[in-house]
Amino acid sequence: MTRITTFAMTGLVIGLSILSTGCKKNKDIAKPTGEVEIVEFCTGSAYQSDSKHFRSSATGESQDREIAKKKARSNAESRLAKTVSTTIKAVTDNYVSSTEFNNREEATESFNELSRSVVDQELRGAIAICEKLTQKEDGVYVSYVSLELSGEKFASKYNEKISEDERIMAEYNYERFKETFQEEMDKLGN
Numbered sequence: 001m002t003r004i005t006t007f008a009m010t011g012l013v014i015g016l017s018i019l020s021t022g023c024k025k026n027k028d029i030a031k032p033t034g035e036v037e038i039v040e041f042c043t044g045s046a047y048q049s050d051s052k053h054f055r056s057s058a059t060g061e062s063q064d065r066e067i068a069k070k071k072a073r074s075n076a077e078s079r080l081a082k083t084v085s086t087t088i089k090a091v092t093d094n095y096v097s098s099t100e101f102n103n104r105e106e107a108t109e110s111f112n113e114l115s116r117s118v119v120d121q122e123l124r125g126a127i128a129i130c131e132k133l134t135q136k137e138d139g140v141y142v143s144y145v146s147l148e149l150s151g152e153k154f155a156s157k158y159n160e161k162i163s164e165d166e167r168i169m170a171e172y173n174y175e176r177f178k179e180t181f182q183e184e185m186d187k188l189g190n
Helices: 002-030 065-097 104-123 151-163 174-189
Strands: 053-062 127-135 141-150
Touching: 053 065, 053 151, 065 104, 065 127, 065 141, 065 174, 104 151, 141 151, 151 174
Parallel strands: none
Antiparallel strands: 053 141, 127 141
């Protein structure tokens, strides 16, 4: 019996040694060699569009810090405009097809013209929810920015513009439009 117990104890010690050595080696293997982790500021789930806000993030680089900031803002605004425009196009298509507009093509075109106007106007009101500025070793500035635009505020401005168009107002139902808009915003959140 003592021989079996000694054999079992030796096996247990060897097994634990292999297991603990194996774990240490796995940690070393998990670290890639020759790679450096890149930290991107103003990105991640907190800076993505959701059911209440349109959001976009971008970077800009330049030898001049102010130009780097302008590039980042311009890139973020461009992305934000694209997201808003795509969402509004989906809302318009769904809204017009679900209503009784006499001339659907004309109504769709009118909605699209209004959306371009409102997007241009509202982008100026987008707020920066994150701004970081770094400088590389070679002196180049890197600006990180994330912009946010309230979906509700945008829908309200869009409604104001629509109410100025008598052709659309004759058949326009704001509550139905707002419902369709919210459905598309919810898709952004998912």
